[in-house]
């Protein structure tokens with residue numbers, strides 16, 4: 306059986322604090338009360354069962370500040 310970790314990279318310098326990611330997954334993303342930029346509430350790794358939700362947040366980010374990756378324990382390869 307292949308297990309996979311779901312990771313996420315955040316480029317805070319790109320984030321404009323629009324909040325789409327927080328609206329889509331408020332249990333995963335939040336915003337800094339000072340700068341308004343995105344912060345993670347959990348992980349990485351993120352729960353595997355939330356991959357689709359996280360991918361939706363990535364897709365809706367207007368500035369491309371989010372990127373997911375998978376790492377499997379079979380061969381250690383990473384995929385975006």
Ligand code: SF4
Nearest residue numbers: 320321323324326366
């Ligand atoms: S959707 Fe993108 S720009 Fe908006 S808060 Fe989230 S990471 Fe920042």
